[in-house]
Amino acid sequence: MLEVDPSVLERPDDEDYNSAGYDTSTASLSSSVHQYLFEHGRRYHAYYGPDKYLMPTDEKEQARLDLHHEVMRMLWDDKLHESPLNEPHRILDIGTGTGIWAIEMADQYPMAEVIGTDLSPIQPEWVPANCRFEVDDAMLEWTFKDESFDFIHGRNISSGVSNWEHLVSEMMRCTNPGGYIELCEYAIAVFCDDGTMKPDNGAKIYIDHMRDAMKKMGRPPPDPQFMKRLLENAGFEDVHSLEVKEPLGPWPKDPKQKRIGAMSLLNCETGIESYAMAAFTRVLGMEAEKARSICDAGLSATRNKNNHMYGKYYRVYGRKPKGTGVTDA
8 A cells, every 4th residue: 555645645635736846747757767877978878777778878879879770771681670571550669779770660661650669768759650769678567568569679689688588578478469579689799700800809808898798797698599499488480590790890892791891890989889888897897997998909900901800690580379369367
């Protein structure tokens, strides 16, 4: 039972909250979601707790996220998804970030209502009429009704996922029978096929520290086998996984890969610091100076044309079986 504040009972019966000194305006109540933490010259999320999401949310990071979206489009042959959708009516994008994927999905599927959720309200106000955004934490119990969506999508969310089983269980519950879910994640690993990445390579050392930080937080980087098994264990069928390589720098011969590499290098200019500073200082306990030196060495390694390195992105998707609808008790 909720206990009543005695000071409320002491006020005249005909007095409302505002006249009694309580600010119940929408602006006041919503201002808390705009609370931020400032570290290392950057603005970080704070509303659900500072360690919910370790990357900045400032304008510099928003610009980087939109740039990386273009990289992702090129990596996946300009396809926003792999799931074989057929005129979906409701689409959910969790961890939507700047909302650029959700906005483009709303344009691509004008018959659908597209909802993007994120910890921070950094999405634009001018969006297609069939697109909207909500502040929400996907690690909590979802407020969406059972079987609400034909497609649920999550991209680059692993660093904020503390319980994959819970997340995928909620995705299963909220997906319509016959609908799809799709996850797209970065390996948080750097690869090289020609031996040009030495053990002391700055990018390799940087990535090793990133993996250590994520493991220490209980958020190890998922691989396609893990994600595929996750969907299958949750009950999804016809589960598929795909993989693409993202060159770090314009070293590939292929013109398309060269362009992707150039854009990825530009993304690294701010992305390396964005991913690492909070993780290295808060989780690994480094001094800011040391953390920044590791970031600088990682960036220098990606700029070096003699280092032929690349990352990997994975897409895993599956369908909720038909005939598994939720019935009222």
